Amino acid sequence: MKDSMTAAEISQCLTLSSITGHSWHVQACCALTGEG
Structure with a gap:
């Protein structure tokens, strides 16, 4: 998805x-x- 953050970016x-x-x-x- 465009402009979505990765898990690493969110934790940072x-x-x-x-x-x-x-x-x-x-x-x-x-x-x-529903993935993840």
Whole structure:
């Protein structure tokens, strides 16, 4: 999809790497096809 962000881009935008108190995971998905 045009202009969509990757999981890595989303985690960077949200600065998730600064969260060290617990685990986190960003799962790529598609609302149009249900993939992911």
